[in-house]
Amino acid sequence: MTVKELAAEYRVSRATMHRWLKAHAQEIGERHAGMQVYTVGQVEKIYRLLDVPEREMDF
Numbered sequence: 001m002t003v004k005e006l007a008a009e010y011r012v013s014r015a016t017m018h019r020w021l022k023a024h025a026q027e028i029g030e031r032h033a034g035m036q037v038y039t040v041g042q043v044e045k046i047y048r049l050l051d052v053p054e055r056e057m058d059f
Contacts, residue, residue, distance in 0.1 A: 001037060001038050002036055002038075003036075006038070006046065010050070011053070021046070024049045024050075027045060027049060028042050028046060028049070029045075
């Protein structure tokens with residue numbers, strides 16, 4: 001996932017998302033060189049650290 005996608009899930013700006021991720025950078029780990037995405041494992045860590053974002057249910 002990209003920072004933009006994560007920000008959309010959490011309903012915050014990219015700047016806020018960057019700040020949150022920076023605060024937990026050591027636990028999350030670096031994005032791979034040249035890649036602008038977080039791996040599945042990193043996203044799972046982000047969800048554990050920041051809680052899973054609420055999702056709207058469509059009925």
